[in-house]
Amino acid sequence: MSRVRALAVVLMLLASCEREDRRLDSREFTTRYATWSDSSKGPYDHNAHGTTEGQMLFEQMNCSGCHANGGGGMGPALMDDKWIYGSNPNEIFTSIASGRPNGMPAWKSRLNNEQIWRLVAYVRSLSGLTPKGDRPSREDHMMVKPSPYQTPKAKPVIVRSTFTPAGR
Amino acid sequence: MSNLPVAQLLVEADVAREAAALDATWRDKSGVWGWLCAVEQKTIARRYIITTFLMFLAGGMEAALMRLQLARPENALIGPDRYNQLFTVHGTTMMFLFAVPMMQAMGLYLVPLMVGARSIAFPRLNAFGYWNYVVGVVFLYVSLFINMGPDTGWTAYVPLSGPAYSPGHRVDVWAQVVTFTEISALCGAVNLIVTVFKMRAPGMSLNRIPVFVWAQLVVAFMIVFAMPAVATGSTLMLALDRAVNTHWFNPAEGGDALLWQHIFWFFGHPEVYIIFLPAIGMITPIVETFCRRAVFGYTAMVMANITTAFFAFGLWVHHMFATPIPELGQSLFTAASMVIAVPTGIQIFCWIATLWGGRPRLTVPMLFVLGFLFTFINGGITGVMLASVAFDKEAHDTFFVVAHLHYVLIGGGLMPLFGAFYFWFPKLTGRLLNTALGKLHFWLFVIGTNVTFFPMHILGLNGMPRRIYTYAETTGWGTLNMLATVGALTIALSVLVFLINAVRSWFSGEHAGDNPWDAAGLEWATTSPPPSYNFVHTPVVRSRHPLWETTVEQPVVTGLRSDRREILLTTTFDAQPDSRHVGPDGSIWPLYVALCMGLLFIGSIFSPYSVLAGIGISLIGLFFWGWQSTQDVEVERVALPDGRMVDRL
Amino acid sequence: MHSFFDPASPQARAVAGLWWWMFGVGMVIWFGVFAVAMYAARQPHGQRGPDDLEHVSPERHRRMERVVAGAVFATILILCAFLVYDFSIGSVLAMHPKRALTIDVVGHQWWWEITYEDPNPSKRVGTANEIHVPVGELVQFKLRAADVIHSIWAPNLGGKKDLIPGYVSTLWFKADTAGVYRGQCTEFCGMQHAQMAFYIVAEPPVKFAGWLAAGSIPNPPPTDSLLLHGRDVFMQRGCASCHSIGGTDARATVGPDLTHFKGRAAIAAGSLSNTRANLTRWIQNPSALKPGVRMPALELSPGEMNALVSYLETLK
Numbered sequence A: 001m002s003r004v005r006a007l008a009v010v011l012m013l014l015a016s017c018e019r020e021d022r023r024l025d026s027r028e029f030t031t032r033y034a035t036w037s038d039s040s041k042g043p044y045d046h047n048a049h050g051t052t053e054g055q056m057l058f059e060q061m062n063c064s065g066c067h068a069n070g071g072g073g074m075g076p077a078l079m080d081d082k083w084i085y086g087s088n089p090n091e092i093f094t095s096i097a098s099g100r101p102n103g104m105p106a107w108k109s110r111l112n113n114e115q116i117w118r119l120v121a122y123v124r125s126l127s128g129l130t131p132k133g134d135r136p137s138r139e140d141h142m143m144v145k146p147s148p149y150q151t152p153k154a155k156p157v158i159v160r161s162t163f164t165p166a167g168r
Numbered sequence B: 001m002s003n004l005p006v007a008q009l010l011v012e013a014d015v016a017r018e019a020a021a022l023d024a025t026w027r028d029k030s031g032v033w034g035w036l037c038a039v040e041q042k043t044i045a046r047r048y049i050i051t052t053f054l055m056f057l058a059g060g061m062e063a064a065l066m067r068l069q070l071a072r073p074e075n076a077l078i079g080p081d082r083y084n085q086l087f088t089v090h091g092t093t094m095m096f097l098f099a100v101p102m103m104q105a106m107g108l109y110l111v112p113l114m115v116g117a118r119s120i121a122f123p124r125l126n127a128f129g130y131w132n133y134v135v136g137v138v139f140l141y142v143s144l145f146i147n148m149g150p151d152t153g154w155t156a157y158v159p160l161s162g163p164a165y166s167p168g169h170r171v172d173v174w175a176q177v178v179t180f181t182e183i184s185a186l187c188g189a190v191n192l193i194v195t196v197f198k199m200r201a202p203g204m205s206l207n208r209i210p211v212f213v214w215a216q217l218v219v220a221f222m223i224v225f226a227m228p229a230v231a232t233g234s235t236l237m238l239a240l241d242r243a244v245n246t247h248w249f250n251p252a253e254g255g256d257a258l259l260w261q262h263i264f265w266f267f268g269h270p271e272v273y274i275i276f277l278p279a280i281g282m283i284t285p286i287v288e289t290f291c292r293r294a295v296f297g298y299t300a301m302v303m304a305n306i307t308t309a310f311f312a313f314g315l316w317v318h319h320m321f322a323t324p325i326p327e328l329g330q331s332l333f334t335a336a337s338m339v340i341a342v343p344t345g346i347q348i349f350c351w352i353a354t355l356w357g358g359r360p361r362l363t364v365p366m367l368f369v370l371g372f373l374f375t376f377i378n379g380g381i382t383g384v385m386l387a388s389v390a391f392d393k394e395a396h397d398t399f400f401v402v403a404h405l406h407y408v409l410i411g412g413g414l415m416p417l418f419g420a421f422y423f424w425f426p427k428l429t430g431r432l433l434n435t436a437l438g439k440l441h442f443w444l445f446v447i448g449t450n451v452t453f454f455p456m457h458i459l460g461l462n463g464m465p466r467r468i469y470t471y472a473e474t475t476g477w478g479t480l481n482m483l484a485t486v487g488a489l490t491i492a493l494s495v496l497v498f499l500i501n502a503v504r505s506w507f508s509g510e511h512a513g514d515n516p517w518d519a520a521g522l523e524w525a526t527t528s529p530p531p532s533y534n535f536v537h538t539p540v541v542r543s544r545h546p547l548w549e550t551t552v553e554q555p556v557v558t559g560l561r562s563d564r565r566e567i568l569l570t571t572t573f574d575a576q577p578d579s580r581h582v583g584p585d586g587s588i589w590p591l592y593v594a595l596c597m598g599l600l601f602i603g604s605i606f607s608p609y610s611v612l613a614g615i616g617i618s619l620i621g622l623f624f625w626g627w628q629s630t631q632d633v634e635v636e637r638v639a640l641p642d643g644r645m646v647d648r649l
Numbered sequence C: 001m002h003s004f005f006d007p008a009s010p011q012a013r014a015v016a017g018l019w020w021w022m023f024g025v026g027m028v029i030w031f032g033v034f035a036v037a038m039y040a041a042r043q044p045h046g047q048r049g050p051d052d053l054e055h056v057s058p059e060r061h062r063r064m065e066r067v068v069a070g071a072v073f074a075t076i077l078i079l080c081a082f083l084v085y086d087f088s089i090g091s092v093l094a095m096h097p098k099r100a101l102t103i104d105v106v107g108h109q110w111w112w113e114i115t116y117e118d119p120n121p122s123k124r125v126g127t128a129n130e131i132h133v134p135v136g137e138l139v140q141f142k143l144r145a146a147d148v149i150h151s152i153w154a155p156n157l158g159g160k161k162d163l164i165p166g167y168v169s170t171l172w173f174k175a176d177t178a179g180v181y182r183g184q185c186t187e188f189c190g191m192q193h194a195q196m197a198f199y200i201v202a203e204p205p206v207k208f209a210g211w212l213a214a215g216s217i218p219n220p221p222p223t224d225s226l227l228l229h230g231r232d233v234f235m236q237r238g239c240a241s242c243h244s245i246g247g248t249d250a251r252a253t254v255g256p257d258l259t260h261f262k263g264r265a266a267i268a269a270g271s272l273s274n275t276r277a278n279l280t281r282w283i284q285n286p287s288a289l290k291p292g293v294r295m296p297a298l299e300l301s302p303g304e305m306n307a308l309v310s311y312l313e314t315l316k
Helices: A002-019 A025-034 A048-060 A064-070 A087-099 A113-127 B015-026 B030-036 B041-070 B080-114 B124-144 B170-198 B213-244 B259-291 B298-312 B327-339 B341-356 B364-387 B387-393 B397-430 B435-461 B478-508 B589-608 B609-630 C010-042 C058-093 C205-215 C225-236 C276-284 C302-313
Strands: B564-568 B577-582 B634-638 B645-648 C101-108 C113-117 C125-128 C130-132 C138-145 C148-153 C160-163 C169-174 C179-184 C199-203
Touching: A002 A048, A048 A113, A087 A113, A113 B609, B041 B080, B080 B124, B080 B170, B080 B213, B080 B259, B080 B397, B124 B170, B124 B589, B170 B213, B170 B589, B170 B645, B213 B259, B213 B298, B213 B589, B259 B298, B259 B341, B298 B341, B298 B435, B298 C179, B327 B341, B327 B387, B327 C058, B327 C130, B341 B364, B341 C010, B341 C058, B364 B387, B364 B397, B364 C058, B387 B397, B387 B435, B387 C010, B387 C058, B387 C160, B397 B435, B397 B478, B435 B478, B564 B634, B645 C010, C010 C058, C010 C160, C010 C169, C010 C276, C058 C101, C101 C130, C101 C148, C101 C160, C125 C130, C125 C205, C130 C205, C138 C148, C148 C179, C160 C169, C199 C205, C225 C302, C276 C302
Parallel strands: C101 C138, C130 C199
Antiparallel strands: B564 B577, B634 B645, C101 C113, C113 C125, C138 C169, C148 C160, C179 C199
């Protein structure tokens, strides 16, 4: 019993290590994550710093231009439970890196793997698919949406029908 | 004072039997359970002193690591991530977990002895404050070791420490550690205020209170006013911004990033005096004892203390001269910052006058007083320089400020504290610290401090900002930084010498006896270390220097019951006997409630619901705590011989 | 190269004058007070009473009271002198320029965005981490922060001002000596606070005017095939998602403007001198030189790298 408890404590501490880690050497992680096979979590899903950097990229790369802070517009909403091309990290990585029909551009020539994985973590955090403590809290902007930290977890559903952009 | 109704000359009493009965009543229970339930004033204070000293060592090690990193340009010993955690935890430890609680701990140990009280006013609250503090200490250091150490500086400026730029829980740790220290500081402050106001020995009217007790009293009031500010800032606003996405500090939603600095420094500047005033309060008894004369200008010193406390709350903007605050407003704070040098100057002049008219003996505590004068005056002068808006806009946030604040805090805080250790160590342990090692410690410490921090003035004016983990070789800062590192290692060595001295002396030092220095304060009127009940008979005070009275007879109070924890309460101004009060005995509930509060605040980082849970289980503990306290209280009105009516329990 | 003791503007000179005065007075007080204390601690001056305590005759006590009161009075006088001197300097520094060259400075984690405003948008000049100012003219900085609080300070030119989100603050000075003055961010701003430096280049007005005029004119497009390849790498391999180069399609504002990149003395916010070797090292793996920096490492082949660096080297 006490061993189980000790193990639980150690696991908790390790979890916090992963959450709080600042992975600073971009190169090392770019090569390490060239192939990623874990379909339950992405390399930055449990890393608060990586997810927040993803949030920054989301804004800087003007993802909101189509996805409107995750609420959807020209592009599909990212905060809900509906996924057209799958919600697991590899599928989202492919969506970002290689693009998808109906307007999603391919980003792999503009971002490196590390940045795309950070975006993956942020996109997953938008619908609560990453652990709550690792999701970004509010930004220093106008409050246009609840922060990922507050979003309840949305159980992913694959929607086969193609997406109809708003206003069409 | 001998005409006091409850005071009579102790001609003949069975002191030994009385002492045994008192000890049985007042001593904490033995065993692990008894250890956890302990509420005895000196036990708790001793634990406080030891824990805070451990924190000093931890903070010092962090400083040494930082100095090693900065010793050479472009050093690769510690990366930015670790370095940022180190300087944040160093600052937080030294300010919140060492300096303030250490000064309070000295007060909690010494004040009841100095005013001739049996105990502290609220022993259980005291124990609660200590346990709370321990929870904060453990929390911060566990966090540091699992890479969750806060990393935005001990000032945690928003928006850097806000939710958008400090992901994860690192800053939450800082915000809640501050909460723990706020609570424990407030517990200590309330305790000290009531102890000083209501539990002084008969005859110790306000104008006879030792200067150290005055300093502790003034500081306790400062804590009561200052700590709620940072509690509002960190525990309420910052933590809410981070945990439930409020917008106190978000300019885009009508918040204000500068607001944090106002709130923080409204606490932060008085904080400096909360550390400094008790420290210089320690100087007075040392100077009096080793000059063998009463301090020069008692009233002026007490008034200077009070004035400093008032002005301390009117200076905070001088930490913010580089922000867009209108010039006219800033100049007001310049004037206030300069004015505060006057009361400090008064105290320094009074000590020098005391030295002048006395017969100084350069014992180790006195050496530290001289070290204080040398180091602190430098810090004070750079402080006046920094009060100038024009100059502060150059030196602000550079190593010049780092040098200044260390000169002030080491000179004005640590030097007197070390002097106090040498002075009161016999009272704490019954043994004297070794003088030869003490002198070695002193010289290494003074030289180390000046070699470390003096070059930093020049570094700062040569453009070196604070809180940088590296610098290019072309900046030309290498040589002075290397010098500062050598100085820092000298300080480390001196502290090691002190540790060896303390441990050796504790076990095998020379026995001190009750009053090794022939000092005047009441704390020397009892054994070393004092018994659990402090004094067999509460003494009666007839002057500012009770033990220097030449009359043979020392009147004492009799008539307090020894079979329960009776305490004599006296009036606030004249310390006339007023009523009796029965102190509580040991209890586990302070520890329990402290742990519940720990759950509440630490849990609040991870889930707001833990606040509810924490409050719920704390209330259970508080209920039992209160239940235990109210048992066995009977009140009875009785007439004193002078005709006044008092409550008798 | 950068020191408060070597002022290059009337503002900094005034403050340095104040400082030397305070330093002199301070030293006298420091050593004076300590010397008196040492003298007092060295020998007994009191009279031993029958109680083995030292006593001072009432007359002597009164004399000491007068001395202490005098010392307190002297302290107050010195402080008043400080105050008057400081206020006089402060009022000089606080004089707002009526008309001055205004330069927009925006602090980013961890670089400085510089814009020379002009009513004509095509004449606007954007640069980063290097501020050119004319000698002998009053210059005003309009300071804003993009993310967290930063603080700007060039020790030789004087004055320090925080850049606070939600506020616009101003700072002005007049460089009176030509030279290159280094400064760096002085308010802790996160991981790379240590490597957020900038240079202020004070040059004669004519030279400055030439620099400013050239600043709004983009470089002509390259003709050489290597350089064309380099430009393609820039546009297609990710650089253009963050950086802008005047006269091209690269218009992103996430990172520093690179229009006249090679005209700047340093890269990576003053961390490295702007040489070909450093630039290559930097592009290969920025976080090795500046851990935590937002610029990613791009997977470029040696050929691509060579072309890209060659192209960037032409952006004079």
